[in-house]
Amino acid sequence: MRLNIVLRYIGLILLLNAAFLLLSACVSLLNGMDTAFYPLLQSFLLTAILGAFPLIFVQGGEQISSSEGYGVVVGAWLMSCLMCMLPYMLWGGEFTLADAWFESVSGFTTTGSTSLSNVEALPKGLLFWRASTHWLGGVGVVMFVLVVLPSMGSTKMRLSSVELSSMAKDNFRYRTQKTLQILIVVYVGLTLIQTVLLKIVGMGWFDAVCNSFSTIATGGFCTRNSSIASFNNAGVEFIVMFFMLVSGLHFGLIYGTLTGKNNNIFKSEISKYYIFSTLAGGVVIAISLWLTDIYPNIWISLRYSLFQIISVASTTGFATADSSVWTPLAIVVLMLFTIQCACAGSTAGGIKCDRILLSFKAMKAAIIQRQHPNAIIRVKLNGVIQENNTVNMAMLFIVLYLMLLGIGTVAVAAFGIDLETSFSMTVASMANAGAGFGQVGSMGNYHEMPGMVKFIATIMMLLGRFEIFGFIQLFFLNKWK
Template sequence: MRIDVVFRYVGIVLLFIAAFMLLSAGISCVSGMDSSFYPLLLSALLTILLGAFPLIFVGKRDQISNKEGFCIVVGAWLVACVVGMFPYLIWGGEFSLVNAWFESVSGFTTTGASVLTDVEALPRGLQFWRFSTTWIGGMGVVMFALVVLPTMGRSKMTLSNVEMSSLARDNYRYRAQMIVHVLLVVYVGLTAISTVMLKLSGMNWFDALCHAMSACATSGFSTKNASVAYFDSPLIETVLILTMGIAGMHFGLIYATVTGKRNNLFRSEVTRWYVGILLGCSVLIAVSLYAADIYPTLTSSFRHAAFQFFSLMTTTGFASADSNVWPPFAVILLMFGSIVCACAGSTTGGMKVNRLVLAGKMIRTQLQRQQHPNAVIRIKLDGMLQEDGVIHGVMIFIVTYMLAILSGTVFSALCGVDLLTGFSGTVACLGNVGPGFGEVYSLGNYAGIPAAVKFFNAFLMLLGRLEIFGLIQLFFLKWWR
């Protein structure tokens, strides 16, 4: 493996990230040269130096191997999180080293968990940088950089295939070079439409843009301490529900639907399950809230139930209410949504509806084989025959995912965190959801948990964002041939 090639392409990603730092510094300048201008400018200069250095000494390569592509993708994610700390550390405030790392990782992995007790105290430039990290991470650190590298040829195909999971690639009907552009069109288009709709719903332009970026990235960062509950607007919540719901769908299918292709959302079995779970669980939670007399009317119960469940299942993490006081049945369904999450090929994390549907079909197939031992039964998903390797991979992923949740819960308990906070926080960080229950509830934050748990949870965020095995393989590179 050519390490110099890995450094070169990671350097290109750093230059791309530096551009967003400069943009954030521009926001700071327009906002009256607030206190974040010089931290952002200095951070941008440092990132440019780090990114430009390998480009000076390493020449362009026409092709890269799969092993090099893997190292570039994982390396870019890790280095992006490191340089993402620079503005926070230089600005100071609540940002200790651990807090800055946690906030940076949470942003780039679109988890949206925060250690800040007073988000509104941040200057506007630093606020925008938080949302920039999460917007970049939503589409993918490397995917975004590939948009500005049209001459990479096969290298672009290799990198896009490494960063995108096999489940996400299944529903694309385009050449590999086109996938990046399809993602960009849907992502930027949805962000622009959402921004305008939020502005028309009553937000100012800055809040509208920031919340649109956060919703499309399914992150959950907000400019307000009370999150979306601050606005107390059914119209704003409706716009965000639609945005979050769409952002949780496969982007290739969204593009196909808009352009009139046959392979679209309406023909997708996974999408039907996804929408069915969203609506069904929202109704069940609403009934439980109304029965428990949490809200006076069934309408208000459904309003908050739908927003909270859409928010958690799409791994966004916005909050319109304090779900800590909700009845156990509602909490169980919210936890179910936090584990399963939305569709592959979206900006969401979690286990994915695709794997849940396949797991259900595997159970049904096993029952059928016991009844008919000689029968040949094949599993299909969205009309495509699933190979045995894919089925085996889904089983291994689900088992590993549950083991990661168990490990995080046990580690949190060892560090003195109560069981509800430890378990829900682990689920929220591994699934890139953000809020959990207990101390890390919907209107709370992660400021009060021990530093060791913050660091471990940041590792879980990266583990979940890179589909578990993407990060684990980094430790077994010597096994590669």
């Protein structure tokens, strides 16, 4: 692997981060040059210099190999997290080294967990930067750069194939550049529409922009301590709920639906499974909350249950209620949807509905095969026959994912954290969903967690964001031919 070429491309991604650091500094300047201005400006200068350095000394134009593609993508994510913790460290306040790293990784992986006990104490420049890390990480920092760069031949294809989930590629039936453009257009378009709608129902422009960044990225960083509950606005809740649900859909299918293509949301059994299973889960939770008198009537129960289940299913992590005090049934259902999550090709994390649905079909085929040993049973998804390798990889991913959840739970529990908190924290971190239960519930935070527990959580976040294999590959690049 040619390290100099890898560093050149990582430098390009760092320059994108520097641009958003500068934009955040401008927000700070417009708000009376708040206390975040100089930390953001200093971070911009350091990140810009580090990003520009390899561009000056390394010649461009060379094509990269598959191993170098993995090196660029994973290296870019790690360097983005590392450099973009600088504003937190320089600003100070509640941020220790562990907290700054946790906040940065949680932002870029769109997990949305926070180590802060008082988010509202942050100046607006830093709040905007937190939201920006979500927005950059949602569709992928590498994707933004690939869209604006001129033709790069096979390099662009290699980088996008690493950044995009393997399950996501099935519904992008376009050339690489067209796929990237669709991703960005849908992503930016949804962000703009939600921002305007939130403003219309009474939210200020600053809050509307920041919370839209978090929603479309399915992140969860909010500008208020009590998340969306702070606004106490049914219109805000409905808009956020709708866009959380939409952001969990495959962006290629959203584009196909809006442009009248046959490949759309209404014809995708994955999309239908995601939407109907999520809504059904919300109804089950609402009935549970109503029957146990947690809320006075079924309509209020539905208001809170639907918001919370869409939030965890889409891996956004916003909250309008403290779900930790809900019924055991409600908690179990929420936990199951946190493990499953939304669709491939969205900004969501987790196992993904695609793999869950594929595993159900594979199990059904296996049962039929035992009943009819000589029959040839094909597994179909969206009417397309799935290769055995695709089915096997999906099953392997699920098994490995669940194994890592077990390992992560044991590692966290070793620091004296109770089992409910340990397990839900691990699940929420791997799924990039943010909210867990116990000490890290929907209205809680990680402020009191030991530094080592926060570090373990960030490892789980990165494993989840790279869908396990992408992160593990980094440690075996020297064995690639």
